[in-house]
Amino acid sequence: MHKVESQNTERTSFSPAISISFEQTQCCRAHNRSNNALIHILDDDSLLNIFSFCRPVVWEKEGVPAPRFLEGGEWTRERWWYKLVHVCQRWRYLILGSASHLGLSLVCAHATPVSDMLENSPHLSHLPLTIDHLDEKRHVIAESREGILLALQHRGRVRRIRLRMSVPDLQKLVMAIDDEFPLLEHLYIMANVRDDTSLTLPGTFQAPHLRHLILESFALPIGSPVLTTAVGLVTLSLNNIPLSSYFHPNDLIHSVSLMPQLETLGVHFSRPPALDIERLPLHMPIVTHVTLPNLRWFGFMGISAYLEAILPRITTPLLEKLQIAFFRQLTPPVLHLSQFMSSTESLRFNSINLTFFREYITLRVYPSDGADMFAYALWLKVHSDQPDRQVASVARILNTLKTPLSTVEYLTLKHDIGFHEDSEAYRTQWRELLRSLGNLKTLRVPNSLVGELSCCLRPDDTEPPMELLPELKVLVYTATNDHSGAFASFIGARKDAGHPVALVRC
Numbered sequence: 001m002h003k004v005e006s007q008n009t010e011r012t013s014f015s016p017a018i019s020i021s022f023e024q025t026q027c028c029r030a031h032n033r034s035n036n037a038l039i040h041i042l043d044d045d046s047l048l049n050i051f052s053f054c055r056p057v058v059w060e061k062e063g064v065p066a067p068r069f070l071e072g073g074e075w076t077r078e079r080w081w082y083k084l085v086h087v088c089q090r091w092r093y094l095i096l097g098s099a100s101h102l103g104l105s106l107v108c109a110h111a112t113p114v115s116d117m118l119e120n121s122p123h124l125s126h127l128p129l130t131i132d133h134l135d136e137k138r139h140v141i142a143e144s145r146e147g148i149l150l151a152l153q154h155r156g157r158v159r160r161i162r163l164r165m166s167v168p169d170l171q172k173l174v175m176a177i178d179d180e181f182p183l184l185e186h187l188y189i190m191a192n193v194r195d196d197t198s199l200t201l202p203g204t205f206q207a208p209h210l211r212h213l214i215l216e217s218f219a220l221p222i223g224s225p226v227l228t229t230a231v232g233l234v235t236l237s238l239n240n241i242p243l244s245s246y247f248h249p250n251d252l253i254h255s256v257s258l259m260p261q262l263e264t265l266g267v268h269f270s271r272p273p274a275l276d277i278e279r280l281p282l283h284m285p286i287v288t289h290v291t292l293p294n295l296r297w298f299g300f301m302g303i304s305a306y307l308e309a310i311l312p313r314i315t316t317p318l319l320e321k322l323q324i325a326f327f328r329q330l331t332p333p334v335l336h337l338s339q340f341m342s343s344t345e346s347l348r349f350n351s352i353n354l355t356f357f358r359e360y361i362t363l364r365v366y367p368s369d370g371a372d373m374f375a376y377a378l379w380l381k382v383h384s385d386q387p388d389r390q391v392a393s394v395a396r397i398l399n400t401l402k403t404p405l406s407t408v409e410y411l412t413l414k415h416d417i418g419f420h421e422d423s424e425a426y427r428t429q430w431r432e433l434l435r436s437l438g439n440l441k442t443l444r445v446p447n448s449l450v451g452e453l454s455c456c457l458r459p460d461d462t463e464p465p466m467e468l469l470p471e472l473k474v475l476v477y478t479a480t481n482d483h484s485g486a487f488a489s490f491i492g493a494r495k496d497a498g499h500p501v502a503l504v505r506c
Helices: 022-035 037-041 044-054 066-071 075-081 089-097 114-119 142-153 167-174 225-229 249-256 304-313 335-343 387-400 424-435 447-456 488-496
Strands: 106-109 129-134 158-165 186-191 212-216 235-241 264-269 297-302 321-326 351-356 360-366 378-383 410-415 442-445 474-477 502-505
Touching: 044 075, 044 089, 066 264, 075 106, 075 129, 106 114, 106 142, 114 142, 129 142, 142 158, 142 167, 158 167, 167 186, 249 304, 297 304, 304 321, 304 335, 335 387, 351 387, 360 387, 378 387, 387 424, 410 447, 424 447, 442 447, 447 474
Parallel strands: 106 129, 129 158, 158 186, 186 212, 212 235, 235 264, 264 297, 297 321, 321 378, 351 410, 410 442, 442 474, 474 502
Antiparallel strands: 351 360, 360 378
8 A cells, every 4th residue: 555655744734624743643643542542453454444434425416406416515525534634643644645545635615725735735746636616705815716726727636626706706717727637527617697798618628537517607619629528428517508609409419419428418598599490500410319328317498499409309218307497488389398208208297386486487396295395307497477377378388298297196386476367267277277187186275376276176067077187186275364165166066976075274
């Protein structure tokens, strides 16, 4: 096993957390002999196994919202070994001599004395660097900026870069990400303020071992060498793509076809193009069909026509999550989305949370009961600032998605606005919405919609009582107001038909 050689009088002084002198190690050894002698019985391999168990989980993928997921975890946990090298000289040599085995890295974060860490610590010169600055509320101070620039000069050691700050601060730093970064695995750059400003990576930048690329507000052509050479990408998320970098669906499909390991793909445009995408010139040969064998998460924000052009030409056998947001289209066409959802066997749909906001609608579809709000299989957002048309819009979307959503058994309605409509057309819209979910067994209605839904579910003489929600078993409603007699006619009609529905007030 390789050992780190040093002289006993040398001091490692880049950070108080790792600063060790010969005198300190001698004191530690004396203390350990008297109080913790048993641990020194262990051989080096046993100690290394113990140290391996001390490594924390940096990237927790489950149960986190999309932005946190793309951040890649808690990188500051990479400092786990800093205190262990305080214990004694043996531990220090063993840990630093097994840096690759233990996955050690130096974290250059806010308020880190990067200069001391990189220039005055020769024993640590072989360790990879993690640059982590998620500064959301303030400008980067000069000292921190100089520290980042200094760390970026050590291109051969940088393993991960994560920057989130204002556009002016980013513009001063991004230009230093040039030439080749041979060890770089994770590049995450997000701008705090979304505006029309776009950032650009230097044309000389290369990262052949890049696995995670997350950029916001970057003018990065889909044919950029950064993408064409990083064939091992696992995560590709391009957010707030400016119009100057708008690319045709053919170009996107061709690029991702060269990324067989891709697990997460996000394509979020800043605004719709002025041109009809079907009339844009094709820059790549038409790709008839592409299989993304490892893709599990696909996120898209743009116009529905763009998505509809992509979905018929890709197969994603392991897809678990679809996250889609459309620009201001009251009722976007989603025919190919329906076919795609139906043909993707890994997608499961069991419950829906449908929420009405003042300017948009969200539809979350879960493979189970939806207890974990982020474990959805489909998240669909449609912008609509006309509340009186929102129900009609959702009804048309659900009717198009009727086949893949035929297994849904639970529907929970939520809202941020009050509809307060009282018309036959409004009643018809709600009934069309509910008719799309023919297998529904449980319906949950919030207090503010009890009056409207009670009216809409009231049976009439034009259709049999079992025509609407034939499988419904439970109707749960929240009542903070006086809703005496709510749903009485619907419950009575179902009872008379021999298919009673349990009414639960909570």
